[in-house]
Amino acid sequence: MVNGESTFLKLVVSHRNAFKAHAFRATRGILMVIKRALITGITGQDGPYLAQLLLNKGYRVFGTYRRVSTPNFWRLQQLGIVNRVTLIPADLGDMASLLEAVTISNPDEIYNLAAQSFVGNSFDQPLLTTDIDASGATRFLEIIRHLNKKIKFYQASTSELFGASIENPQHEKTDMLPNSPYAAAKLHSFHMVRIYRESYGMFACNGILFNHESPLRGLEFVTRKISNSVARIKLGLQSELRLGNIYAYRDWGFAPDYVYAMWRMMQQPKADDFVIATGESHSVAEFVEEAFSHVGLDWKKYVVTDQRLHRPLDVHQLCGSPKKATAAFGWKPKVTFKQLVKIMVDADFDRWQQYIAGKSFPWDAPNYSHEMDILSRNVVRDAQKEAAKKPKKTVTQKILQVLNGNARV
Numbered sequence: 312m313v314n315g316e317s318t319f320l321k322l323v324v325s326h327r328n329a330f331k332a333h334a335f336r337a338t339r340g341i342l343m344v345i346k347r348a349l350i351t352g353i354t355g356q357d358g359p360y361l362a363q364l365l366l367n368k369g370y371r372v373f374g375t376y377r378r379v380s381t382p383n384f385w386r387l388q389q390l391g392i393v394n395r396v397t398l399i400p401a402d403l404g405d406m407a408s409l410l411e412a413v414t415i416s417n418p419d420e421i422y423n424l425a426a427q428s429f430v431g432n433s434f435d436q437p438l439l440t441t442d443i444d445a446s447g448a449t450r451f452l453e454i455i456r457h458l459n460k461k462i463k464f465y466q467a468s469t470s471e472l473f474g475a476s477i478e479n480p481q482h483e484k485t486d487m488l489p490n491s492p493y494a495a496a497k498l499h500s501f502h503m504v505r506i507y508r509e510s511y512g513m514f515a516c517n518g519i520l521f522n523h524e525s526p527l528r529g530l531e532f533v534t535r536k537i538s539n540s541v542a543r544i545k546l547g548l549q550s551e552l553r554l555g556n557i558y559a560y561r562d563w564g565f566a567p568d569y570v571y572a573m574w575r576m577m578q579q580p581k582a583d584d585f586v587i588a589t590g591e592s593h594s595v596a597e598f599v600e601e602a603f604s605h606v607g608l609d610w611k612k613y614v615v616t617d618q619r620l621h622r623p624l625d626v627h628q629l630c631g632s633p634k635k636a637t638a639a640f641g642w643k644p645k646v647t648f649k650q651l652v653k654i655m656v657d658a659d660f661d662r663w664q665q666y667i668a669g670k671s672f673p674w675d676a677p678n679y680s681h682e683m684d685i686l687s688r689n690v691v692r693d694a695q696k697e698a699a700k701k702p703k704k705t706v707t708q709k710i711l712q713v714l715n716g717n718a719r720v
């Protein structure tokens with residue numbers, strides 16, 4: 312932790328008095344405490360589903376969002392809950408805003424879902440990813456330790472922790488061998504959660520969730536990229552789908568099933584870490600084939616593989632065993648692989664059809680730039696290829712090469 316942050320924490324104690332008493336509600340004549348939850352990353356895929364679940368259970372829900380120039384509330388709007396949650400601006404890199412969020416919300420439970428969650432981008436922005444995905448959790452753990460150790464803490468851990476592990480299926484005791492800056496950062500927070508649990512007796516748990524998808528998934532992720540493209544191709548709006556490593560295998564489940572597991576974990580008598588997965592693994596190619604065949608198209612006519620979409624290091628196969636969660640709280644996935652693909656393709660097809668019909672509604676896809684134009688890595692690679700094509704070096708280039716020690720005079 313940097314100096315400013317530890318000094319800042321000393322001020323935490325003075326915030327304790329700002330905590331307000333809990334509200335009550337009456338259910339069947341019995342007065343019950345209204346539980347309060349703080350969800351970080353409420354604008355992402357999981358945040359709105361979790362918020363919806365907690366609202367239905369009678370919670371008062373607070374959510375943090377990044378105060379940027381263009382607000383990103385479309386998912387909360389799609390679920391019709393944007394006005395039912397209290398939104399607090401906060402950034403995981405900014406201790407002051409996190410303390411403020413905890414003070415304002417006075418939560419019983421914190422669900423730390425905020426993250427730089429795109430594995431591919433973590434190779435381009437490793438330091439940012441480390442600050443947000445590793446130190447972000449520790450900032451919360453420190454706030455809880457100083458402010459109120461009764462606050463329960465959920466950390467969004469990930470199957471990416473298993474990375475290069477060869478054990479199959481992976482479970483809570485499988486070796487963790489991260490294969491990306493994202494996974495390395497999440498491994499740090501995974502251990503910090505365990506360390507704070509064991510050192511200070513805090514209720515802090517890791518949900519080791521395998522990939523989970525939905526119509527609210529970000530367009531950067533492969534499943535949503537596929538469902539969105541298949542819908543557009545079927546409607547004549549797009550002619551090809553460009554993908555990277557289609558032979559990677561993932562254990563894909565349905566996001567609403569997974570946020571339910573998060574909540575169940577937080578209701579256990581003792582904090583612990585749990586794998587949440589379906590136990591089935593499919594390749595990206597299988598997802599593609601299933602998605603195209605759902606709309607009656609042959610994927611081979613449309614899919615192009617492109618080296619520029621390959622990661623410097625990928626995770627080849629993930630398949631999880633949720634046995635521990637099933638035994639502890641009866642969790643099982645409800646939606647199958649085939650159903651998941653259908654749900655996602657149908658949702659995107661329906662959205663584009665409505666869009667063509669002139670209807671307007673909150674949704675991300677029409678504002679999304681062409682992916683190949685926005686990947687910084689690709690721009691650099693393209694420039695390098697262009698430079699390599701030039702047959703003769705200019706005098707300046709030759710001088711530079713000599714100065715850099717790459718050529719003899």
Ligand code: NAP
Pocket residue numbers: 351352353354355356357358376377383401402403404423424425426427428429443467468469470519520521522523524529
């Ligand atoms: P997501 O859609 O990418 O959402 C990430 C959220 O984090 C967004 O609300 C984003 O805000 C916010 N965020 C990013 N940087 C932030 C920062 N510096 N400060 C505050 N907020 C920040 O992710 P998701 O799919 O919902 O996943 C939720 C969590 O579970 C993540 O931690 C992810 O790493 C983890 N996880 C996901 C999966 C999966 O398959 N979905 C599996 C295992 C673990 P903006 O809207 O402003 O960008």
Ligand code: F7E
Pocket residue numbers: 428429430431468469470471520521522523531532533534536553554555556557559560561595620621622625626
């Ligand atoms: O990639 C391959 C890619 O980006 C899946 C995050 O939620 O789940 C997610 O991480 C696979 C990889 O998800 C493209 O190389 C091929 O092997 O959809 P993804 P992810 O990396 O598994 C874990 C559990 C998390 O914790 C993360 O936060 O698909 N792939 N072609 C591609 N991937 C993308 N994105 N785009 C392609 O064109």
